[in-house]
Amino acid sequence: MRRLDWLPQLLGPIALVVLLAAITSAVASAGDSVKFRNAIVSVAIVVALYVFVGNSGVLSFGQVSFVAVGAFSAGVMTIPLDSKRGVLPDLFPLLRDHTISNAWSLVLATGLGALYAFLVGIPLMRLSGLAAGIATFAVLGITYNVLTYWTKIGPGATTLTLIPGTTDYLQATLGACAVIAIAFAYQRSRFGRQLRATREDPAAAQAAGIDVHRQRLWAFTLSGALSGFAGGLYVHLLENITTSQVYLDLTFLTLAMLVVGGVGSLFGAVLGATCVSLLTILLQNAELGIHVVGWRIKLPSGSSLVGVAVVMLVVLLVRPSGITGGRELELRRSRRRAERVGSELGAA
Amino acid sequence: MTHVQALIDAVGLGAVYALIAVGIGLVFGVLRLVNFAYGQLIMIAAYMLVFTDGWPDAASILIAVAAAVVASLVMERVAFRPLRGATPATMLVATFAIAYLLQNVALLRYTYRVRPIGDAAGTLAQLNQAVTIGSLHIRWITFVAIGTGLVAFAALALLLNRTSIGLQMRAAAADFPTARLLGVRANTVIMSAVAISGVLAAVAAVILVVQNPLVSNTTGLNETIVVLVGVVVGGIDRLTSATLGGFLIGFATSFLGFELATQGSTSQTAWPFTSSVYLPSVVFVLVILVLLLRPAGLFARGGQGLAERV
Numbered sequence: 001m002r003r004l005d006w007l008p009q010l011l012g013p014i015a016l017v018v019l020l021a022a023i024t025s026a027v028a029s030a031g032d033s034v035k036f037r038n039a040i041v042s043v044a045i046v047v048a049l050y051v052f053v054g055n056s057g058v059l060s061f062g063q064v065s066f067v068a069v070g071a072f073s074a075g076v077m078t079i080p081l082d083s084k085r086g087v088l089p090d091l092f093p094l095l096r097d098h099t100i101s102n103a104w105s106l107v108l109a110t111g112l113g114a115l116y117a118f119l120v121g122i123p124l125m126r127l128s129g130l131a132a133g134i135a136t137f138a139v140l141g142i143t144y145n146v147l148t149y150w151t152k153i154g155p156g157a158t159t160l161t162l163i164p165g166t167t168d169y170l171q172a173t174l175g176a177c178a179v180i181a182i183a184f185a186y187q188r189s190r191f192g193r194q195l196r197a198t199r200e201d202p203a204a205a206q207a208a209g210i211d212v213h214r215q216r217l218w219a220f221t222l223s224g225a226l227s228g229f230a231g232g233l234y235v236h237l238l239e240n241i242t243t244s245q246v247y248l249d250l251t252f253l254t255l256a257m258l259v260v261g262g263v264g265s266l267f268g269a270v271l272g273a274t275c276v277s278l279l280t281i282l283l284q285n286a287e288l289g290i291h292v293v294g295w296r297i298k299l300p301s302g303s304s305l306v307g308v309a310v311v312m313l314v315v316l317l318v319r320p321s322g323i324t325g326g327r328e329l330e331l332r333r334s335r336r337r338a339e340r341v342g343s344e345l346g347a348a
Numbered sequence: 349m350t351h352v353q354a355l356i357d358a359v360g361l362g363a364v365y366a367l368i369a370v371g372i373g374l375v376f377g378v379l380r381l382v383n384f385a386y387g388q389l390i391m392i393a394a395y396m397l398v399f400t401d402g403w404p405d406a407a408s409i410l411i412a413v414a415a416a417v418v419a420s421l422v423m424e425r426v427a428f429r430p431l432r433g434a435t436p437a438t439m440l441v442a443t444f445a446i447a448y449l450l451q452n453v454a455l456l457r458y459t460y461r462v463r464p465i466g467d468a469a470g471t472l473a474q475l476n477q478a479v480t481i482g483s484l485h486i487r488w489i490t491f492v493a494i495g496t497g498l499v500a501f502a503a504l505a506l507l508l509n510r511t512s513i514g515l516q517m518r519a520a521a522a523d524f525p526t527a528r529l530l531g532v533r534a535n536t537v538i539m540s541a542v543a544i545s546g547v548l549a550a551v552a553a554v555i556l557v558v559q560n561p562l563v564s565n566t567t568g569l570n571e572t573i574v575v576l577v578g579v580v581v582g583g584i585d586r587l588t589s590a591t592l593g594g595f596l597i598g599f600a601t602s603f604l605g606f607e608l609a610t611q612g613s614t615s616q617t618a619w620p621f622t623s624s625v626y627l628p629s630v631v632f633v634l635v636i637l638v639l640l641l642r643p644a645g646l647f648a649r650g651g652q653g654l655a656e657r658v
Contacts, residue, residue: 059437123640130382130436131643134580138632138639145628248573252444259441302456309449313427316442320434 005330010184012329013270014177017043020274021173032281033169034237039277040172041233043270044179045250046257048226050269051183052219053258055192057199058128061251062120062136065143066224068246069116070109070231072147072154075163075241078105083162090151102166106175106232113228114221121220125213128202140251148243159242160235167237175233179226183266186222195219260315264326271323276308283307353484354606360490362599363497367552368575369594370504371545373587377521378541379428380436382576382584384443388450389416389423389546390568393553395458398563413550420546424539447569454565475558489558496551501591504544508587513540521587574601581638583645592647601631 017040024036049063076088081099088096100108124135148157167175186192195215198205206212235241253276261272282290283304286297299307315323368386375383393412400408427446431439475488508514513536519527520537528534549568556571557563575594582593608624638646 053437059440124636127639127643130580130584131639134577135636135639137577138635141632142629145626145632149623149625252448255437256441256444259437263435263437300456302452305452306449306456309445309452313442313445313449316434316438316445317427317430320431320438 006188008330009267009328010181013047013180013184013267016270016274017173017176017180020278021169025169032285035281035284037167037169037172037237039274039281040169040176041167041230041237042254042257042277043273044172044176044230044233045227046254046261046269046273047176047179047183047266048223048230049254049258050263050266051186051226052216052223053255054263054265054269055187055195055199055219056216058216059130059133060136060220060223061133061255062124062139063223063227064246064251064254065140066113066117066227067231067234067250068143068147068243070113070228071235071241071246072160072231072243073112073228074105074109074232075160075235076154077108078102078164078236079160079162080164087162088151088155090156091154092152095153102164102236105236106229109232110225110229113231114225117224117227118217118221121217121224125216125220140247144243144247155242157243159240161240163235163239163241165236165239167233172233172237175229179230180266180270182222182226183269186219187266191215191218256312260312260322262322262324262326264321265324265328267329268322268324268326275323276312279311280304280308350483350606353486354603356484356486356490357606358599358602360487360493361602362595362597363493364552364555365571365575365578365598366497366591366595367500367548367555368571369579369582369591370500370587371548371552372572372575372579372594373584373590374517374541374548375545376579376584376590377587378517378524378538379432379439381428381431381439382436382443383545384440384572384576385423385446385450386545386549387568387570387572388447388454389420389549390553390556390571391450391454391563391565392416392419393550394557394563394567395454397554397557409550409554412553413547416550416553417543417546420542420549421539424542428538428542429535451565451569458565476561487559489555492558493555496555500548500551507544513537517541574598577635581635581646583642583648585644585648589645589647593645596646597631597635600634601627604630 020036021040024039025033028036045064045067048067049060052058052063053060076091076095077098077100079087079099081097084091084099085096120139124132124139127135147154150156154160187196194205194210195218197208198210198212198215202212231246234246238245254273257272257276258269259272260276261270262268283299286299287301287304289296289298291297319325368390371389372383372386375381375386393416396412396415397408400411403411423446427442428439431442434442475492478485478487506514508518516527516532516537517540519530519532520534524534527537552571553568556567574597578593578595578597579590580593582591582596583589584593605624605627608627608630642648
């Protein structure tokens with residue numbers, strides 16, 4: 001049994017995503033389908049964010065820049081050739097005259113996300129605390145600014161359109177599950193454990209011979225790769241995208257999802273993204289009017305945003321360390337043993 | 349002469365940002381909380397100025413100050429107090445949630461409101477007129493901003509250095525547990541700091557509304573984000589360094605904006621990144637460089653820098 005303790009920790013989050021996909025794909029209308037697939041892609045983005053923020057304990061506002069790089073590279077490179085010269089005339093010839101398939105665009109998004117995160121991470125991973133938060137925010141600001149004005153690499157301030165909408169339920173679910181599995185494998189690996197040790201006590205971890213900078217850089221790069229990949233899924237879901245869609249709002253929303261779920265655990269990341277997304281969809285639909293056991297409820301338009309904010313605030317006030325409290329999903333048996341071990345440690 | 353013009357405008361913007369920086373720095377000092385919802389206090393004060401448009405300016409400003417103070421005290425009581433001692437990430441996201449909430453409540457009810465320029469009762473609006481000195485065109489509000497900033501800092505310095513509550517605030521900012529042991533009342537100190545930050549938000553709102561009479565639910569949001577960056581760049585641990593950081597980022601943004609604009613304003617120049625549209629990137633690159641060299645802040649006392657780096 002003991003060897004399989006990790007199994008629920010991996011299968012729990014995956015089951016949650018698969019369940020979400022299975023139920024919503026069966027019952028959702030065509031209009032809601034996009035929203036639910038968006039929820040699944042949100043899980044991927046939040047888990048990518050968790051890989052760095054959750055394991056390192058360092059706050060980053062920069063991960064959405066890797067989502068943006070992934071989204072725009074995948075988007076620009078999959079627009080059909082015959083219309084590309086018309087909509088994006090200023091592109092570098094290499095980008096303008098080539099188009100790649102959906103699968104390769106996801107690979108490209110992953111690679112560029114990783115590369116960008118690695119290059120940015122080399123200097124930035126020396127920082128901790130608020131300085132790290134603001135420096136990563138600066139990266140987001142630069143990414144947004146350059147993407148919005150440099151028309152040689154993208155659409156600039158206009159909307160990028162004509163992107164093939166290939167992110168169906170299958171791709172979204174498989175993608176999110178892959179991101180979860182990689183995040184899980186990483187946090188149980190030697191590198192992941194070293195990084196989590198630096199999160200708990202940087203001084204002790206350094207004394208034990210852990211290179212904090214290197215471990216943070218690994219996690220930042222992996223998080224960048226997964227963010228880029230999630231960005232690729234995102235752009236193929238939306239089909240049209242502007243730079244402001246991968247800027248402040250998405251940054252705050254994904255961070256809020258992570259903190260509401262519980263920043264310290266993979267399960268928290270998945271649960272937070274799922275709960276906040278479902279709540280948003282529910283309230284959005286309630287603005288149009290929904291039936292709840294015979295009652296017809298119709299909220300004034302715009303109230304869904306207010307509702308989401310209220311619920312987030314209440315969750316944080318009631319459970320400041322998130323819904324999961326930063327714990328992984330455990331079966332009863334293993335929890336009891338953990339308690340026993342804990343009390344033995346306490347007695348010793 | 350044009351450089352002098354740019355300098356004066358830059359000082360004007362720096363003064364407004366420094367006011368906001370003090371408000372954020374005061375609360376951070378006693379609560380260790382980065383109040384992202386500070387921009388919404390500015391927003392509330394700005395809406396109050398709009399609602400009391402026909403009133404005498406003094407009454408209008410008084411209402412705005414009162415509203416911002418009440419809102420910041422409510423914020424403290426409802427959200428900050430239960431979260432004392434929570435992790436910085438939790439507190440920060442809680443203030444995101446408050447900001448998001450207030451912004452969307454405002455959107456639900458009011459959307460855009462314009463404070464009309466040239467209103468009979470509004471001598472405030474006339475402050476937007478420019479005065480010409482030689483080849484310089486300076487709006488009255490720039491002088492008002494600089495003057496208000498100086499008066500506010502002088503008052504604050506007196507409060508912090510010459511009164512009992514000021515001493516308690518400084519003690520709490522230096523070491524809260526010890527200050528409490530020595531008889532400093534936590535709630536009194538925190539509520540005073542929060543109330544003062546509310547007053548400063550309203551003062552900033554008055555200047556911002558005069559400069560740009562279009563009040564919307566995002567009024568104060570961008571300013572707060574920029575100032576938060578500036579405060580950390582300056583050094584958030586001390587009020588002086590935080591304020592200087594706020595001033596510096598306002599000054600740098602305005603001045604660099606002017607210098608870049610004279611280089612050409614399209615994105616099609618030979619080396620594209622000298623165009624003024626890339627101003628945010630230039631500022632952010634400088635921010636990153638400063639943080640890498642001095643992680644505890646540009647104006648932080650020496651010796652703190654190394655602890656923050658790994």
